[in-house]
Amino acid sequence: MKISTFNIRVYGIVLFKGAILLTDEFRLGMRMTKFPGGGLELGEGTADCLRREFMEETGLEIDIQEHIYTTDYFQPTRLLEVPQQLISIYYRVELKNQKSFKTSSKAFDFKETTEGAQSFRWVNLDELKPETLTFPIDQKIIPMLKERYLFI
Secondary structure, eight states, rough: OOOEEEEEEEEEEEEEEEEEEEEEEEEEEEEEEEEEEEOOOTTTHHHHHHHHHHHHHOOOOOEEEEEEOOOOOOOOOOOSSSEEEEEEEEEEEEEEEGGGGBBSTTTTTTTSSOOOOOOEEEEEEEGGOGGGGHHHHHHHHHHHHHHHHOOO
């Protein structure tokens, strides 16, 4: 497998009353559960990317609180036609004005399973298991999040 480019992803970890925000999506022909965020665009910094992604996905502004983790090992993309080296960056963020933000209590709570369908839900951090998330890097940080934030 020859890799000639990077794919940089930036994600926000939102914690509220002991729960963590997840997004359930249908993309690239599959259901996936992950953290809110997405791809860095050329000429964009990671913080600006995360602010843009949250605005696009939730309609809400965020405050970035702290850096949590950046991939420190080689991880190739697994869903793209042309393989790329995946780098994921995670920040803890707070939502501004989340009163108007719609979430669900069930996974994949969207009307149609069409490309780009998305719903959000809160999962108690103490109940969150790595296998709840679709991607290996997201799964890897669950123990880190529990160790760092479970009793805050």
